[in-house]
Structure formats: C-alpha cells, structure tokens
Amino acid sequence: xxxxxxxxxxxxxxxxxxxxxxxxxxxxxxxxxxxxxxxxxxxxxxxxxxxxxxxxxxxxxxxxxxxxxxxxxxxxxxxxxxxxxxxxxxxxxxxxxxxxxxxxxxxxxxxxxxxxxxxxxxxxxxxxxxxxxxxxxxxxxxxxxxxxxxxxxxxxxxxxxxxxxxxxxxxxxxxxxxxxxxxxxxxxxxxxxxxxxxxxxxxxxxxxxxxxxxxxxxxxxxxxxxxxxxxxxxxxxxxxxxxxxxxxxxxxxxxxxxxxxxxxxxxxxxxxxxxxxxxxxxxxxxxxxxxxxxxxxxxxxxxxxxxxxxxxxxxxxxxxxxxxxxxxxxxxxxxxxxxxxxxxxxxxxxxxxxxxxxxxxxxxxxxxxxxxxxxxxxxxxxxxxxxxxxxxxxxxxxxxxxxxxxxxxxxxxxxxxxxxxxxxxxxxxxxxxxxxxxxxxxxxxxxxxxxxxxxxxxxxxxxxxxxxx
Ligand code: HEM
Numbered sequence: 001x002x003x004x005x006x007x008x009x010x011x012x013x014x015x016x017x018x019x020x021x022x023x024x025x026x027x028x029x030x031x032x033x034x035x036x037x038x039x040x041x042x043x044x045x046x047x048x049x050x051x052x053x054x055x056x057x058x059x060x061x062x063x064x065x066x067x068x069x070x071x072x073x074x075x076x077x078x079x080x081x082x083x084x085x086x087x088x089x090x091x092x093x094x095x096x097x098x099x100x101x102x103x104x105x106x107x108x109x110x111x112x113x114x115x116x117x118x119x120x121x122x123x124x125x126x127x128x129x130x131x132x133x134x135x136x137x138x139x140x141x142x143x144x145x146x147x148x149x150x151x152x153x154x155x156x157x158x159x160x161x162x163x164x165x166x167x168x169x170x171x172x173x174x175x176x177x178x179x180x181x182x183x184x185x186x187x188x189x190x191x192x193x194x195x196x197x198x199x200x201x202x203x204x205x206x207x208x209x210x211x212x213x214x215x216x217x218x219x220x221x222x223x224x225x226x227x228x229x230x231x232x233x234x235x236x237x238x239x240x241x242x243x244x245x246x247x248x249x250x251x252x253x254x255x256x257x258x259x260x261x262x263x264x265x266x267x268x269x270x271x272x273x274x275x276x277x278x279x280x281x282x283x284x285x286x287x288x289x290x291x292x293x294x295x296x297x298x299x300x301x302x303x304x305x306x307x308x309x310x311x312x313x314x315x316x317x318x319x320x321x322x323x324x325x326x327x328x329x330x331x332x333x334x335x336x337x338x339x340x341x342x343x344x345x346x347x348x349x350x351x352x353x354x355x356x357x358x359x360x361x362x363x364x365x366x367x368x369x370x371x372x373x374x375x376x377x378x379x380x381x382x383x384x385x386x387x388x389x390x391x392x393x394x395x396x397x398x399x400x401x402x403x404x405x406x407x408x409x410x411x412x413x414x415x416x417x418x419x420x421x422x423x424x425x426x427x428x429x430x431x432x433x434x435x436x437x438x439x440x441x442x443x444x445x446x447x448x449x450x451x452x453x454x455x456x457x458x459x460x461x462x463x464x465x466x467x468x469x
Contacts, residue, residue, distance in 0.1 A: 004356060005051060006037040007044065025449050026191055027341045027370060034371045040357065050074075051364075054371035056378040058354045060402040062345040062367055063409045070412035071346035071364040075451045078186035082212050085264060086271030087415065096264050101415070103251050103260065104268070107159075107244045108415055113422055115242070116158040117317040120423050123153045124430050126167045131435070131462055140440065140459040143288055145172065147281040152176060154423055155276030159244035160269065162222045175218050178211035179274050183450040185211075219269045223249075244272060272416075280420045282339030282454045287330050287428055289455050290386050292439035297388060301326050302432045309433065320426045327425050328388035334406040335379075336386060339453045341370040343408045369405050370453075378403040435462040 030052060033043060039055025053059060062068050069092050072080070076089055083089040087104070090097035106112060127150045131141060149166035152173065156162045164173045172180075185201075185208040192200050226245055248265045252258065260268065291298045304325045309315050321327075346364035353359055374383045378399060379390070389395065407414035414420075431437075438461040448456040 002042060002049065002051070005040055005042045007042045008033055008037070025447070026187070027368075027449055027453070028447060030368060031371055034368060039375075040354065040365075050366055052368050053353075053365045054368040054375065055354075056372065056375050056400060056403045059367055059372050059405070060400065061353055062365065063402045063405075065410045067348060067351050068345040069348050069410070070408075071344035073344045073346075073364060074190050074366070075186050076344070078189045079182070079451075082182050082215060083271045083274075084267045086267035088271050088275050089267075092412070096260070099253055099256075099258055100260060100264065100268055102253055102255075103247055104244060105415065107242075107247050108419060110418075112242070113418060114317045116419070117320075117422070117426075119158045120154055120426055121314055121430075123150060123157060124427050126153065127427075128430065128434060130167050132464070135462055135464060138461070140461045143458045143460055144281060144285045144454045144456070147284040147288075148172065148176060148277065150427065151277035151281040151284070151423065152273070154280075155273060156222075159272055159276060160222050160226070161243060161245065162225060174214060175273070178214040178218075179278070180450060181207060181211040182215065183274075183278070183452070187449065187451050215270050216266065219266050219273075222269055223265070245269070275414075276416055276419070278452050279339040280424055282337070282452055283330060283334055283420065284424050284427060285455050285458060286337045286339070286453075287333040287424070288431070288437065288460065289439075289445065289458055290333055290336075291329065291428075291432070292437040292460055294386060297329065297386075298432070298437070301329055301428070305429045305433050309429065315426065315429060320422055320429065323425050323429050325388065326428050326432070327421065328391040330421065330424050330428065331391040331404075332386055332388045335373040335390070335404060336384075337447065337453050337455075338369040338373060338406040340406070340408070340414075340451075341449075341453055342366050342368050343405075345409075367405065367409075372403060372405060375403065434465060436465050437462060 030043065033041060034052060034054055039058055040051065040053050042049055042051045044050075053062060072089060072091050080089050085091070085094045085096045087097065087100050090100075127146060130146075134141060149169075149172070152164055152175070153166050156164050164175060166173050166176075171177075185204055188201065188204065189197070197205070222245070226249065248260055248268055291301065301323075304323055308322045309319055312319070344364050344366050347359040347361050349361050351359055353365070359365075373379070376383050402409070407417045440459055440461075443458060445458075446456040448454045
C-alpha cells in the first residue's frame with residue numbers, strides 16, 4: 001500500500017545519521033525532504049516507516065473525524081512513561097481521557113480565563129521587574145529562557161497555586177531542566193534505532209529515569225502544598241477556589257459522578273505543567289523575534305496597544321482580546337513556526353487518502369503542520385514571508401478550511417488554546433508598551449527541536465520606552 005508514496009533514496013544508515021545534525025533537527029530535516037517529494041511522502045527511520053502529509057487537501061481529509069482520530073505515536077508515545085494516560089498522551093480508548101476532559105474543560109472557559117487574568121498580569125510584572133533591573137546593567141536578555149520562566153510561572157500559579165520562584169533564579173528551575181531532559185530523550189528515541197539504544201542512550205536512559213523521578217517528586221509536592229491549604233496566591237489560583245488542581249482533586253464528573261484517581265492526577269499535573277508552558281514560550285519567543293526584525297509591524301502593534309489600553313496602568317481582561325493586530329502577529333508566528341510542529345492521525349476505519357493511498361484501520365500518518373502552513377497553494381507564493389495581515393478576517397475567509405493547525409484538530413485538539421492566546425497576547429502587549437526591542441544585528445534564526453520548536457540563542461536588548469507603560 002505504501003509503494004505509491006515517494007521516498008528519498010534509501011541507503012544503509014551511517015553512524016553520521018545517528019549522531020549528526022539531522023538527528024537533532026528531524027523536523028526541519030523533513031521540511032527539506034517535503035519540498036523535494038511533495039504533499040505525501042515517506043521516510044524510513046531505522047525500521048520505522050513514517051508517512052508524512054502536508055498538502056492542504058490531504059490534511060483536510062485527515063481532519064475529518066468520521067475517518068481519522070489522534071494517533072498516539074512517535075514523540076507523544078515516547079512520553080507515555082512520564083505522562084501515561086494524562087490528557088495529552090492518553091489513547092483515545094482510555095476512559096480517563098473523556099473523564100479528565102469533561103472534568104477539566106470548565107477550567108478553560110471564558111469565566112475561568114477571567115479569573116486567571118490577574119495572576120497572569122502578576123507573573124508578567126515579575127518578569128518586567130527583572131528586566132528593568134537588568135536594563136540598568138545593559139544586559140541582553142535570553143528571550144526563550146525568560147519566556148520559559150514566564151510561562152512556567154503562569155501555568156503553575158494559575159493552574160496549581162504553586163510558585164516555582166523562576167525569576168529569582170539565575171538558572172532554569174530543576175523542573176524545567178528535568179522536563180527538557182525528558183522531551184529531548186523522547187525525541188532522540190525516535191531517531192535512534194532500537195537495537196542501538198542500549199549502546200547510544202545508556203547514559204541518557206539513566207538520566208531520563210532521574211528526570212522522571214524528579215518530575216514525580218515535584219508533583220507530589222504540589223499536591224501536598226494544596227492539601228496543607230494553598231500555595232499562598234490570591235485570585236483564581238488561591239489554593240482552593242476552582243483552579244485546575246482543585247478540579248482534579250475535588251470535582252466529580254457532572255453525569256457519572258466519577259473522580260480522577262490520585263495516580264491519574266499526578267499524570268495530569270505533569271501534563272499540564274509541560275504542555276501548559278513549553279509551546280507558549282516558543283510562540284512568544286518567535287513573535288518577539290519577528291517584531292524585533294520588522295520595525296513597521298512592531299510600530300503598528302504598539303500603536304494598537306497604546307490606542308486600546310490608553311492610559312490604564314494595567315489592561316483589564318476584555319482589553320486583551322481587543323488587541324487584534326497583536327493577536328495576528330502571534331497567529332503568523334505560529335504559522336511559520338508552529339511550536340508543536342506535527343501531530344499524528346490514524347484511520348478509524350479502512351479508507352483511502354486522497355483517492356489513491358489506501359489506509360487500513362489503525363494505519364497512521366504524521367501531519368507536518370510546519371509545511372502545511374507554508375504550502376503556496378493555500379498561502380500564496382510569498383508563504384515564507386512574515387505578514388500578520390494574512391489573518392485579517394477577509395483573508396481568513398478566502399482560504400480553505402484546515403490549512404492552519406497550530407493547535408491540532410478535532411476532539412483531541414489543544415484544550416489550552418484560549419489560555420495560551422490570552423497569556424501571549426497580554427504579555428506581548430505589556431512588553432510592546434514598556435520597551436524598545438533591540439535585536440543582536442548578527443543574529444540568524446536557528447531553531448532548536450526538543451519535540452517542540454524554540455529559537456536558539458536569541459537575545460534582545462531592551463530599553464524603557466519614553467511615553468506610556
Ligand atoms: C494538545 C499545541 C498551549 C494543554 C495540543 C495539541 C497541539 C497543541 C498541536 C494536539 C496534539 C496532538 O494532536 O497530538 C499547543 C500550542 C500551544 C499550546 C502551539 C501554545 C501556543 C497549551 C496550554 C495548555 C495546553 C497553555 C494548558 C494550559 C494541552 C493539552 C492537550 C494539548 C492538555 C491534550 C488535549 C487532549 O488530547 O485532550 N496542544 N498547545 N496546551 N494541549 Fe496544547
């Protein structure tokens with residue numbers, strides 16, 4: 001069934017393939033292959049044959065929930081030892097998926113978001129205090145590093161009333177180091193042939209066990225704090241007023257009355273602490289990269305912030321959604337660099353993809369969002385250019401459906417989408433209002449992969465703006 005799908009010439013894998021650059025950046029490597037081979041292609045990774053799909057028409061089919069569903073494979077499957085049947089890594093048939101989804105969905109409603117807003121502001125304030133102090137010293141800021149501190153604090157405090165104290169640390173919190181360790185390990189397991197794993201990944205396997213143990217200990221600490229009576233935050237996350245942890249610990253399913261087990265709660269906390277910050281951090285970092293490089297776009301975004309927020313010292317919840325252009329900057333950043341760059345879909349019954357590729361029930365393909373978002377057929381000949389106006393309502397209406405999937409698709413799409421967009425729009429608004437951004441003139445974008453995408457080595461010098469903010 002695979003024989004019609006083009007693939008690169010196969011050869012005996014060299015050790016260079018195992019240790020080389022392609023292994024560190026498998027997704028970007030696939031982009032090059034995609035451009036050569038077209039909208040459906042396959043690549044062999046050490047005995048595993050992976051079908052990649054990125055053509056707009058084929059992705060629209062894979063998005064049809066009557067024929068396809070999420071597939072837990074590759075990097076997602078490799079995270080199972082850590083997150084097991086947590087929302088992100090659960091198999092579709094595992095009962096805890098529906099249970100946790102129903103119990104936690106209200107934690108992402110509009111009213112829940114309104115409750116998180118003051119805490120999100122508070123975390124952003126913490127970052128800006130740090131940056132203001134650094135400005136005096138003229139230090140450039142490590143953008144992905146600081147965005148990761150910000151988004152980790154945000155999900156930890158809004159979701160769990162837990163404070164990692166990230167801004168008071170010069171190094172990342174050990175939770176982040178352990179998390180990056182498990183993510184990188186999950187990615188490397190995709191590209192190292194299983195027979196060579198004991199040889200090549202022995203040290204890494206050991207470190208991964210230590211990392212996993214650390215993540216588990218952190219989570220137990222988060223629960224213990226709550227049981228002792230809160231983590232000390234005010235607002236939505238104030239130990240026991242309906243944040244995510246409260247829902248996990250206290251809420252029964254509205255229809256069945258079932259509750260999450262304590263082991264499943266551990267999995268959900270790890271899931272949310274990871275899924276809830278890593279990709280948002282990348283999205284903010286890429287957006288800042290494009291803003292710093294495009295002074296006219298930055299000026300338009302800032303003009304909007306000044307107009308919509310006016311003289312208010314801090315924006316109210318409603319004033320964030322009104323930043324339409326800032327939001328388009330984010331949308332466009334997630335188009336060019338969807339920080340979760342691929343997701344997998346499996347056939348729920350025997351079917352034929354694109355009228356020519358038969359797929360048996362259970363057969364699966366990887367949707368390469370990174371390339372879908374650059375398909376000239378959907379996005380035009382200038383698809384590689386950064387242009388937020390692509391997300392003006394008229395332009396969006398003129399495009400076919402299913403050509404923009406940074407948050408996945410269907411029942412298993414991202415539950416945290418509104419959370420991420422509110423947080424990131426708020427933070428961009430605050431930073432545009434307060435600072436001028438000066439990029440390192442010689443910086444060329446390098447994108448690091450650890451399942452997610454992140455601009456590597458990207459720094460900015462920030463100076464306080466004269467004027468509002
Ligand atoms: C699922 C992307 C932010 C929690 C997903 C999926 C994608 C995605 C592509 C689907 C994965 C698949 O099909 O295998 C993103 C991006 C984000 C972001 C790009 C930021 C810009 C968040 C936030 C949270 C979150 C802030 C939590 C607060 C989750 C969870 C799932 C998920 C729990 C699994 C949902 C399920 O299967 O029921 N995300 N996400 N994400 N995301 Fe996000």
